[in-house]
Amino acid sequence: MARRGARDESEFRSRPSKRGSRPRTKLRPSHEDAVTAMVTGVDRGRYTLLVPDGETPDDGRGAQVADGEGSGAVPSSSGTTVLAMKARELVRTRVVVGDQVDVVGDVTGEDGTLARIVRIAERSSVLRRTADDDDPYERIVVANADRLVIVTALADPPPRTGMIDRCVVAAYDAGMDVLLCLTKADLASPDELRGLYEPLGVQVVVTRAARDGGETAPARGRAEERLPLDPASVEEVRGLLRGRISVLVGHSGVGKSTLINALVPTAGRATGGVNDVTGRGRHTSTSAVALALPTGPDADGADVDHDGWVIDTPGVRSFGLAHVEVGHLLHAFDDLDEAASECPRGCTHQADAPDCALDDWVVAASDDETRATRALRLASFRRLLASRTGTVPREG
Numbered sequence: 001m002a003r004r005g006a007r008d009e010s011e012f013r014s015r016p017s018k019r020g021s022r023p024r025t026k027l028r029p030s031h032e033d034a035v036t037a038m039v040t041g042v043d044r045g046r047y048t049l050l051v052p053d054g055e056t057p058d059d060g061r062g063a064q065v066a067d068g069e070g071s072g073a074v075p076s077s078s079g080t081t082v083l084a085m086k087a088r089e090l091v092r093t094r095v096v097v098g099d100q101v102d103v104v105g106d107v108t109g110e111d112g113t114l115a116r117i118v119r120i121a122e123r124s125s126v127l128r129r130t131a132d133d134d135d136p137y138e139r140i141v142v143a144n145a146d147r148l149v150i151v152t153a154l155a156d157p158p159p160r161t162g163m164i165d166r167c168v169v170a171a172y173d174a175g176m177d178v179l180l181c182l183t184k185a186d187l188a189s190p191d192e193l194r195g196l197y198e199p200l201g202v203q204v205v206v207t208r209a210a211r212d213g214g215e216t217a218p219a220r221g222r223a224e225e226r227l228p229l230d231p232a233s234v235e236e237v238r239g240l241l242r243g244r245i246s247v248l249v250g251h252s253g254v255g256k257s258t259l260i261n262a263l264v265p266t267a268g269r270a271t272g273g274v275n276d277v278t279g280r281g282r283h284t285s286t287s288a289v290a291l292a293l294p295t296g297p298d299a300d301g302a303d304v305d306h307d308g309w310v311i312d313t314p315g316v317r318s319f320g321l322a323h324v325e326v327g328h329l330l331h332a333f334d335d336l337d338e339a340a341s342e343c344p345r346g347c348t349h350q351a352d353a354p355d356c357a358l359d360d361w362v363v364a365a366s367d368d369e370t371r372a373t374r375a376l377r378l379a380s381f382r383r384l385l386a387s388r389t390g391t392v393p394r395e396g
C-alpha cells in the first residue's frame, strides 16, 4: 500500500498556511548544537526521549535532521534516555510519542537533568484518537508509526468486528498498514475472523497460551504473574514487527499486555487487572509509550542493530474517523479505487448507491472464483465505510 502524506494540519491550525510552514526553518540556525531524538513517553509536560548512540553535538556530524522524506528508516533503539521539556516557542505545539525532535541542553540523561525540545520533524504518519467526553477534540496520539497492530481476543472477551473495522479505517487513513493479531487461539478458532479480514489485504497473525500440561486457562485475577504464551506464536509476531514502528491497540482483557511482555521482557506491563501479590492496581497510565524490541539475530542469524519499536496505547479506546474521506479510504485499495473511477459523481459506494461501479466490477469478473473473491472484498470494504460513519457505539 502506498504511503500517504502526513495529515497533521490540524495540529498547526493557528498557522496561516497549512503546508510548508515547518517550524524548523525558523529555529534551525539558532540550534546548531541540537541532537535528534525520538519521543518514547509523554507525562504531564515531561517528555522521555531516546537519543541514539553517536548522536552527540561533537561527534563531527552535527545534528541529524529527520526529514519526512527519510521516513523509511526506523530510529535506532539503542542510546541514552533523556528527560526533556518543550522550548517556549513550542508551547502551542503538540509533541507525541513517535515524534522525532531536535533537543538542546543537557542530554547526558543524568538524574535531575532536563533537556529542551526545540523542533519537531515533519511526521510521516499521524494516528488520532477519537474525541471523548473529557476532551472534545480528536488528538494525535502517535506519530511516525507505520503499522497498526489490532490486538483482538478470539474469546474472553469475544471479538467485536465493529471495533476492528474502525481501527482498520483509522490505520489506512493514517497511511499505516494493519496487522490483525488474534489472541487466545487456545480458546477459539481464528477462521471466521480470517475470512472477514484477509479479503481486505489485512495481515493476520494468531497467538495462544502455551500448552503447559494444564488444560484449563489460569483463572482471571489470580496471583499468577505471567501467562506463558506459545513461544512459536510470539516469534511469529516478532518477525512481523521487526524493523517497523508498530502501534498496538486493543481493549482491556484481550491479552495485549501479556503479548507486549512476551515481546519485550523488560516492559513490565501490568496484566490481568489487580495484582494480588503486590497489591498494586492495574496500570493507570493512559498515555502511549514506545518500547524498543530487543535486538537479536534476524531470520538469517545475522545480528541486527535494532529491531524496531512497539508503541503501547493504554486507554486509547477508539480512533477519530470524523475527518476520514471516502476517497481517501478508497486509495488504500488499488483495485477498488480504479473500478470506482467509473462511478457517478458523488457516489457513496455504499450498498444502496445507485449505479455504483463497484457492483459492476464484481459482475464483470472473468470466472466464478474471482467473482466470489471480489464480492467478499467489496462487502468488507462497505463494512469499513459504514463503520466510519460512527454508527458503531464506542466500546470499552
Ligand SMILES: Nc1nc2c(ncn2[C@@H]2O[C@H](COP(=O)(O)OP(=O)(O)OP(=O)(O)O)[C@@H](O)[C@H]2O)c(=O)[nH]1
Pocket (backbone or CB within 6 Å): 183, 184, 185, 186, 187, 207, 208, 209, 217, 218, 219, 220, 221, 226, 227, 229, 250, 251, 252, 253, 254, 255, 256, 257, 258, 259, 270, 271, 272, 273, 282
Ligand atoms: N487463554 C488465554 N488467556 C490469555 C492469553 N493471553 C492473555 N490471556 C489472559 O487474559 C487476561 C488479560 O490479559 P492482559 O494481557 O492483562 O490483557 P490486556 O489486553 O493487557 O488488558 P488490560 O490488562 O486490562 O489492559 C489475563 O488473565 C491473561 O493471562 C491467551 O493467549 N490465552
Ligand SMILES: [Zn+2]
Pocket (backbone or CB within 6 Å): 340, 343, 344, 347, 348, 349, 350, 353, 355, 356, 357, 358
Ligand atoms: Zn461507487
